[in-house]
Amino acid sequence: MKVLRILLIILGIFGLIGVRMVEESLFYDPFLSYFHAADKNAQFPDFEWSKLIINYIFRFLLNLALSALIVHFIFKNKEYTMQAVVLMVLVFAITFPIYLYCIHTKFEIGYLFSFYMRRFVIQPLILLLIIPLFYYRKQLLKKVKN
Numbered sequence: 001m002k003v004l005r006i007l008l009i010i011l012g013i014f015g016l017i018g019v020r021m022v023e024e025s026l027f028y029d030p031f032l033s034y035f036h037a038a039d040k041n042a043q044f045p046d047f048e049w050s051k052l053i054i055n056y057i058f059r060f061l062l063n064l065a066l067s068a069l070i071v072h073f074i075f076k077n078k079e080y081t082m083q084a085v086v087l088m089v090l091v092f093a094i095t096f097p098i099y100l101y102c103i104h105t106k107f108e109i110g111y112l113f114s115f116y117m118r119r120f121v122i123q124p125l126i127l128l129l130i131i132p133l134f135y136y137r138k139q140l141l142k143k144v145k146n
Contacts, residue, residue: 005076008073009073009074015069016127019062028055033045053100060121060122067126068085071127074134077134080134088124
């Protein structure tokens, strides 16, 4: 059973890596090449709002499912899994409109700010905070029980 759990965690991690590796072919995101350009004066790309929003939401849902899988099998706790999902949805609900505003203003708010807002939208960065947070909580609960 422990081997299956570890394999599912690894599957989730490789799933997140896979999403990142095939992002150019899987998702519509004209800002990939824009942000990959070393020159910050790159031409602001033309894009379709609806297609862009749908693809960002699709990518978020893929990352959310894989992240929830990872959290669930690390901690074997449905409550932690649900809390992780709520936290990830909350972060997305905050950062996505901000990033869309950055796009709307053609990144006038700042190139780096827009770049990092995009990171929170397209990457499961919050997972890197959730796992240590839940691990710490689990350790505290063990101490309280003893």
